[in-house]
Amino acid sequence: MAGHSKWSQIKRKKGANDKKRSAMYSKHIRAIQAAVRSGGSGDPSGNLSLKNAIAAAKSDTVPVDNIENAIKRAVGAGEGAAEFKEVTYEGYGPGGTAILIEALTDNVNRTVADIRAVFNKRGGSLGTSGSVAWQFEKKGVILLTDTSEQVQETAIEHGAEDIQESEEGLAISTGPNDLYAVQDALIAAGFSIENAQVDMVPSNTVAVAGDDARKLLVLIDALEELDDVQNVYSNADLPDEE
Known part of the structure; x- marks a missing residue:
């Protein structure tokens, strides 16, 4: 069901008008800059929050130049820069x-x-x-249109926890820290990924x-x-x- 929902989200975002797409890009830029400041680094290899923020931005087709400029601005920001707090409702x-x-x-x-x-x-x-958060768990989610056995075997070998197949393709679930290992293994094996990011998935x-x-x-x-x-x-x- 989580996979079905993610495919639906991709369809909605691809169909968004220019105004909504611009607002979506702005949200990703804010998330990237907040991740740089909270993680103390503009290097995603040493800042998992930033790596997740970049992956989410790329999944929503935020241009690479926008992402790189956001990181540079956050790294160069001194005192007086807006401090954003992460809050869950x-x-x-x-x-x-x-x-x-x-x-x-x-x-x-x-x-x-x-x-x-x-x-x-x-x-x-x-x-x-705490009223509903207990119903969700942080997971890595990877979507592919390829449903072949080779894809599934590669994903399982590198840490996939669950695989769901639908008309759109495969939804691969991983632990949040295993997302990139599975993603990189799939890419190295020549498979094309539609979307990969950390999400809150309902149980x-x-x-x-x-x-x-x-x-x-x-x-x-x-x-x-x-x-x-x-x-x-x-x-x-x-x-x-x-």
Whole structure:
């Protein structure tokens, strides 16, 4: 189900208009700069947070020049540069779905107020700390259109924990620290990867359809449009037509 959800996210992002794509790029740049400052290094080989941020940006087709410039600016930033705090929010959406939100903010009061307002307006509710986070686990997720046995064998040999096959292709799940070992092994073996990044994956999913599914998508879109929100995760299993 997590793989199905990731393929759906890729489709949505590829279909985003220029305004949404620009906002998405800005969020990735903020995440990269925050990772440089918190990790104390602009070298991704020694800064796992930065490596994850770069991988997520590349998966959403952020230009390499933008990524490199963001790292340079963060490395060169001295006192007075904006300090962003990583904050996680939890809530509930239509159909009894659990929603996990990752934010980067320089003003926690503003961010929580904005998120609460979206929940209230879009048929959800903001939960307390720990209310739904237990339903999600940090995992590396790799997507490929190739479903051959060779792909699966290579992934398993290098640390893959789970492989799910769908009409779109394969969704390979790894431990968060094993993502790049599996990814590099697949690339070295000549396989093309559609997407690879660390995500929060639900342990179980909730089937949501019809009016609840449409309301949930509107809620998620509204949350993702907030400047401080980096990622929105849900345990919903949505039909393709939604």
